[in-house]
Amino acid sequence: MTQPLVTLVVVPRERFSCARESLESIYEHTTLPFNLVYVDGNSPPKVQRYLQEKAQEKGFQLIRTSYYLSPNRARNIGLSEVKTRYLVFVDNDVIVSPGWLEALVDCAEQTNASVVGPLMCQYLPLHEIVHFAGGESRVIVDKTGRRRMREKMYKQGQRVADVRPQLQRHQTELAEFHCVLVRTELFQKIGFLDEEMVNTKEHLDFCMTVAEAGGSIYFEPDSLVTYVPGPPLEASDFHYYMLRWSNAWTLQSLERMREKWGLAEDGYFQTKYKGLGWRRRDSIVRPFVEWVMRRPSGRLEDLLMRFEAPFNRFLTDRYAKQLAKQPAPQKLPQSPAAEKTTATVA
Numbered sequence: 380m381t382q383p384l385v386t387l388v389v390v391p392r393e394r395f396s397c398a399r400e401s402l403e404s405i406y407e408h409t410t411l412p413f414n415l416v417y418v419d420g421n422s423p424p425k426v427q428r429y430l431q432e433k434a435q436e437k438g439f440q441l442i443r444t445s446y447y448l449s450p451n452r453a454r455n456i457g458l459s460e461v462k463t464r465y466l467v468f469v470d471n472d473v474i475v476s477p478g479w480l481e482a483l484v485d486c487a488e489q490t491n492a493s494v495v496g497p498l499m500c501q502y503l504p505l506h507e508i509v510h511f512a513g514g515e516s517r518v519i520v521d522k523t524g525r526r527r528m529r530e531k532m533y534k535q536g537q538r539v540a541d542v543r544p545q546l547q548r549h550q551t552e553l554a555e556f557h558c559v560l561v562r563t564e565l566f567q568k569i570g571f572l573d574e575e576m577v578n579t580k581e582h583l584d585f586c587m588t589v590a591e592a593g594g595s596i597y598f599e600p601d602s603l604v605t606y607v608p609g610p611p612l613e614a615s616d617f618h619y620y621m622l623r624w625s626n627a628w629t630l631q632s633l634e635r636m637r638e639k640w641g642l643a644e645d646g647y648f649q650t651k652y653k654g655l656g657w658r659r660r661d662s663i664v665r666p667f668v669e670w671v672m673r674r675p676s677g678r679l680e681d682l683l684m685r686f687e688a689p690f691n692r693f694l695t696d697r698y699a700k701q702l703a704k705q706p707a708p709q710k711l712p713q714s715p716a717a718e719k720t721t722a723t724v725a
Contacts, residue, residue: 391419393472394616399426400607401473411481465563475558486599534546548601575631587640
């Protein structure tokens, strides 16, 4: 059997309740041979059992930790196992479409791209609303000499049916970790992903690092995928979601971004500071208020967020103490099929 060109590295994004649908879409809609490394960061028992069963059935490598993982930490764990020419980072809430992987690999082969991003969609129904179609990610220097962040996502919120006929493959500055192909040899130049970027803007840091190393980033519209964000759908999602989008992790990431790239603490960062906790408010607090009150209540949301903030800080402090005591990730035994290195494609 032909050695695959690509390894898929699937990691947790913010919850676990979409993991089954995401993984099954990969096996349903992917015909190009691939390896698969699945990094399971402390998923709840039901998901854990499902992944163990699928790993035995399909022959992929499953690596589990007994603690939650920040995204770049999970990606680095998977990256350590990759031996193919390309890898594709895929979040566990991404649903792919037919031909998605072939288009990414074709683009990389034809352009010699270091990184290739798909036409990324968002929300349900699948593959209808654009999340981004390439974009900008760079440092600019203003008239006063301040270094400032330039970030822009193209076509966000537009309908795929309206824009796809006009989209063409092109070189860009931005790809996101929801789903992105990377030429594996690139990491010999840039090293592992920065784990101090724990929950936000890590894609900007990565793309600018690629550009700084002389690599190229392409947008490939023939690859169509959708990420399906929260809210958490099951009780077992809430703890990880609250940690993943904690104030502490966000502040650490923004500070790392600012210091690493020598950026001014301007309106870009001030806006991020003011918005701390917005995902938890939108996805947890607001639905709870509307369920209790049977109507929206911004005042009650504000009150609950005042109590939620110290609780969130408690969660992150406790996690940091627990993490220091944790063992290394456990590589679960592979089935005989996995020893062939090629995943069985349904």
